[in-house]
Amino acid sequence: MNCHPTPAQTPTPPLTPSGTSERAHPLDPPSAAEITLAVATARADGRLGERTRFWGAYLDEHHARRVIAGEEPAGEVRIGLVAMDYSGSAAWEIDVLLGADPRCLDWRPVDPRRPGITSDEARAAAKACRESPLFREALAKRGIDDVSLVMIDAESMGGFEPEKYKGRRITWGTVWHRTTEEDNGYARPVQGVIPIIDMHTMEVLEVEDHGVVPVSDEAGPLQRGGWGEDRPGLNPLDVVQSEGPSFTVDGWQVEWQGWTFRIGFTHREGLVLHDLTFLDRTVLKRAACNEMYVPYLDSNSTQYRKNFFDWGEYGAGPLTNSLALGCDCLGVIRYFDATVLGGDGEPAVIPQAICMHEEDASILWKHNDLRRGVSEVRRSRRLIISNFQTVANYDYGFYWTLYQDGRIELEVKLTGILSASGINEGDDAPYGRVVSSRVQTPTHQHYFGVRLDTAIDGDLNRLVEEHAEAEPDPELNPYGNAVRNVRTAFTKESQAARRTDPSTARHWRVESADKTNRYGEPTAYRLNIKNTTRSFGLPGSVMARRAPFIHQHLWATPYSPAEQFIGGQYPNHAEPGEDGVHVWQQQDRSIDGVPLVLWPVLGVHHLPRPEQWPVMPVEAIHLELAPDGFFDRNPALDIPDPAAVVSTDTSGDSCCS
CATH class of the missing domain: 2.70.98.20 (Copper amine oxidase, catalytic domain)
Incomplete structure (x- = not known):
């Protein structure tokens, strides 16, 4: 939501018959039309199954610079894709050439565990946790029965992959509790509950339970009025450039x-x-x-x-x-x-x-x-x-x-x-700071x-x-x-x-x-x-x-x-x-x-401060x-006198002198 009207945006560029946008320059970021065409070209190759997920489309910048240098045909565009086929446990880097005859130039196999976690996967992993009996059981021990209000952030394993899950694309979840839909869940960490999820099958493999720590009952609202009336005395500060910006x-x-x-x-x-x-x-x-x-x-x-x-x-x-x-x-x-x-x-x-x-x-x-x-x-x-x-x-x-x-x-x-953990009331936080009731934030x-x-x-x-x-x-x-x-x-x-x-x-x-x-x-x-x-x-x-x-x-x-x-x-x-x-x-x-x-x-x-919470x-x-020696002298000697930019007195002399 915008707080004020925004300036008009540049119109979307027209499409060519091949479905790609007219490129003003080889280094322009990929457009929606180009990405759509690149994905369609990869799918048409026949190697991608129905359960394919994508992690990113990117411009081949090295190729773009060769186009600029005249070493590749003018107007040629190469888009890279990273795709994961869950059904076949395979992944690729795919090089796609766009133009009058779009085609895939190369398919390089990638370890299917290795591409990054997509937002779609993170949402699916959270859903799998909410539907898991193991996860629900761990939450019930903490008095949490409405799992719809529980937040789960899918986190990368980062060098801590259990040997028993070797070869799987797995993640673990940090867990947070909200009392209402409007509640700031990050203020209420659920300590000690760790779901382990297979990101290909979306199966909750296990739920670690390291012991019940009561969830904080202290809210952390961020919305206006959450901590009382607004501070008075703040007058408008308007930035006006009557002749427009200088760029x-x-x-x-x-x-x-x-x-x-x-x-x-x-x-x-x-x-x-x-x-x-x-x-x-x-x-x-x-x-x-x-x-x-x-x-x-x-x-x-x-x-x-x-x-x-x-x-x-x-x-x-x-x-x-x-x-x-x-x-x-x-x-x-x-x-x-x-x-x-x-x-x-x-x-x-x-x-x-x-x-x-x-x-x-x-x-x-x-x-x-x-x-x-x-x-x-x-x-x-x-x-x-x-x-x-x-x-x-x-x-x-x-x-x-x-x-x-x-x-x-x-x-x-x-x-x-700040990322927070739950602690028992009165406990110390040797590797962080206590910032709320039963909440500590780690260094x-x-x-x-x-x-x-x-x-x-x-x-x-x-x-x-x-x-x-x-x-x-x-x-x-x-x-x-x-x-x-x-x-x-x-x-x-x-x-x-x-x-x-x-x-x-x-x-x-x-x-x-x-x-x-x-x-x-x-x-x-x-x-x-x-x-x-x-x-x-x-x-x-x-x-x-x-x-x-x-x-x-x-x-x-x-x-x-x-x-x-x-x-x-x-x-x-x-x-x-x-x-x-x-x-x-x-x-x-x-x-x-x-x-x-x-x-x-x-x-x-x-090292967190209480003043950085919530x-x-x-x-x-x-x-x-x-x-540093790029110039022979100050390169800003030609900047106009500020008075000449804004105003001058009747004699024409600078009022800044």
Whole structure:
């Protein structure tokens, strides 16, 4: 529901005789028509049975870039599908060529346990639990007889698959109780009840019962009025751009304040940015939050299994929110719809999935000349491209921000409801915090693996690490204040698994391999990873072995179309640590003057606070890319005086001086 009327959306593009939409650009996300045609083409091949489920449709971006380069026929589109045939216990990656003669190019078998969990499967698993006598019996012991009000979230097994179910595609359920349809079920965890479900047969294999803990009788309403009258005194704050926003949009391409880029969207990652250039110079070829890993740090019966690859096991695309003007986005907004493939093989359009708007960002630069009594100040404007995903109880916002001085920032906003466990009244929570009556929220972590395909002044880049250290030579440092900036260039993958160190001002430069500035330095962008954490999993633990990428804060590899996801292609039911960036790096390829991919890892160690219950105020974490010798001077010296933009006095002088 929108809080206010929304701007008119771009009309749906016309269809060609083949049933695909006219593509303005090879990197445009797949349309509903294209997805429909790809699925129909795969079904016509005859290999898919009646009980086929799909996990995702995606554009073959490597092929699209070959089309752009003239290495493949113009107008050719390849769509990938992931399909699971339950009746035959088989799964495939299917490459489909669209056009005048749609056809399947390749069927690559996949372990049928491995594709991610679809929303359809999660709903079916919850239904199977409600119909299970074993599950009903466990709930009855806790005084819960109306199973229609019980919520079950299907969770990936994540390295804890019982040996007796080896070879099955299984999941387990976390259980929550509502007293009414309107109740916030996540405020009432059902402790100790763990259903194990076969996701192919939708059979409840067993229900673990770890002992009765009374369910909380304390509600956690989120709706208006749930905690009393609204706080008074909040006056309207309107964002008015009487002449419209400063950006221009052509399909999925955007231009703003010297920036040009394309917006993309994938089933796995959600929002993607392509081909970012600033002042006609290339900066990034691709940017996205590539994976999210969330391990819980509590050994209790309903928490110890929790360690999720939210993107690889569920997919950011189908979890994407429709955003509402005045609620999720404020100002003069340009929305982009997104399309995903449902488990039933039908495309689903997510209206207003991506929000783009401008914001005032305070001072860009300023100097007050006290001798002359003259002040020069420029205000900063920033462009924000964002989307939001809801993963069961948690909500995550991803905000890519472009600035007028060439900086790029990724801000991840964490909010929603903390995952909770039930405890007995008066018990301690040694691995978390008590936040309500008979409710504790465990300590946990969030890791965001980011993918940055760099293009700093061209396709060929290198990675350099820099840190500060005191000059050790007393002859060069007679006053003890001289500090060197120390550079370490990485030439091989094996060198490029790095950790942050704020105590030495450690950061990284992504340098052009063949362009220099007027000072003879390679043109570059600086990468700062502002928020991260480390793993506390003991050696040999599932948490330590399952997502090795979290043990470093930055990885670097040469571009390879086969190496797409930092934690591996199919983490669901994977052998811990079998795939991912730590495996690719064993090839020890050159990263000196190559098409380079950086894999920064943002993170937060979350020891909950009672003030984050029953819903969490946003906690934000960041990374930043900033020009570092990319320009010879401040590139924002040409930004207009704010008074010239808004108003001037009768003499024409700036009222900001």
